[in-house]
């Protein structure tokens with residue numbers, strides 16, 4: 001209790017860097033109200049979190065924290081150190097009786113919260129980063145989790161979600177000291193630009209998407225060269241907007257339903273990871289661990305640098321390097337190329353994405369990779385080998401996407417840009433030659449699959 005008899009509450013922000021539709025923040029405000037006190041908003045910079053993130057993601061986080069601070073009237077505490085020590089000190093200093101959080105479901109977050117609770121600090125969990133929390137959608141027939149997306153989707157809709165939480169009109173806030181204001185100054189690497197961070201930016205973009213893109217989303221979402229998707233992934237990753245908010249205004253048209261289904265993929269993968277924690281690093285379908293793979297070498301470096309000689313693949317990898325984001329269509333194409341054309345294990349690509357994506361999400365990344373590699377949650381997987389040339393022709397017909405990211409090919413027409421080896425001036429500006437022959441590698445990849453096939457198949 002403070003000297004004037006009031007008690008405060010701590011709001012520990014983690015993957016929920018927003019004010020609106022934030023049930024944990026509302027609970028913290030309510031606790032403060034009961035105690036006659038204020039809310040202590042804090043974000044703890046954890047060396048483990050920082051160590052694992054690439055520079056673009058850190059730059060994004062730094063900007064997101066500043067945006068949150070602005071919405072909190074400059075009262076956000078940004079503290080570096082051990083969670084238990086930081087929270088213990090804050091509790092004592094502010095006479096705070098409760099610590100409020102959104103619930104975490106991934107291994108790292110769950111273990112961190114357990115450790116905090118083991119130290120004697122109790123955490124009040126309200127809400128989570130999902131419309132339906134992982135673990136809640138189960139088969140009515142035998143109470144086991146779903147392994148296949150489509151039935152999960154149906155059941156997920158039946159479980160349903162609440163309307164967005166009411167946004168607080170006024171938040172009573174404590175005043176931090178200068179020592180509490182350790183805002184990181186993580187710079188963006190030269191030559192890179194990232195999406196605008198923060199809750200306001202998320203709402204602005206979502207309003208734009210709703211007005212201009214959503215009604216045709218089912219037709220635009222695969223076209224890599226146009227602005228045809230929501231770009232909500234980084235905002236969702238940091239909780240600058242909640243999926244409930246995105247789902248709230250959707251109707252039952254094909255376009256809206258397609259968008260709802262994409263949100264559901266994020267929830268499905270979170271559920272799969274929750275029920276299969278080892279799939280974070282192990283093959284979801286174990287027999288693929290027995291497959292013959294190559295070791296990463298020069299070809300892997302060419303993939304990382306966007307110099308494979310396949311224009312659609314290279315454009316995508318360069319988009320990742322310069323923007324920290326990649327279109328979903330090309331995420332599948334480059335992932336397939338790494339596993340099926342270069343014969344490398346999916347974990348190499350997953351790690352590279354993890355380093356470079358501003359929207360890196362453990363479950364979506366791991367299971368996006370495993371799905372494309374053919375060892376994930378899919379019924380007839382491995383035979384699907386993406387053809388990087390045909391995919392480019394189909395989903396970047398005029399070559400605008402390639403032209404934007406691969407200047408060496410900008411002089412080529414839409415007809416020629418997907419196969420620069422077929423035209424005389426294809427290599428005029430030193431575009432690299434193909435590092436492998438896709439047709440041959442496809443055959444090789446299927447031959448390796450034969451080797452691990454169970455005798456009955």
Ligand SMILES: Cc1cc2nc3c(=O)[nH]c(=O)nc-3n(C[C@H](O)[C@H](O)[C@H](O)COP(=O)(O)OP(=O)(O)OC[C@H]3O[C@@H](n4cnc5c(N)ncnc54)[C@H](O)[C@@H]3O)c2cc1C
Pocket residue numbers: 221229230231232233234236237262263264265266267269326327328329331332335353357359360361362364365366368369372
């Ligand atoms: C190999 C691979 C790795 C991926 N890694 C990530 C990752 O680290 N983080 C991440 O957020 N997404 C990942 N995805 C999924 C998807 O590519 C991105 O969510 C999407 O491109 C983000 O752009 P958007 O917000 O404009 O998507 P939209 O098309 O507007 O979709 C709306 C939202 O639905 C969700 N969503 C859409 N597609 C998928 C999907 N296939 N799987 C899971 N959720 C989906 C995302 O939250 C997305 O923001 C990965 C996909 C693949 C194939």
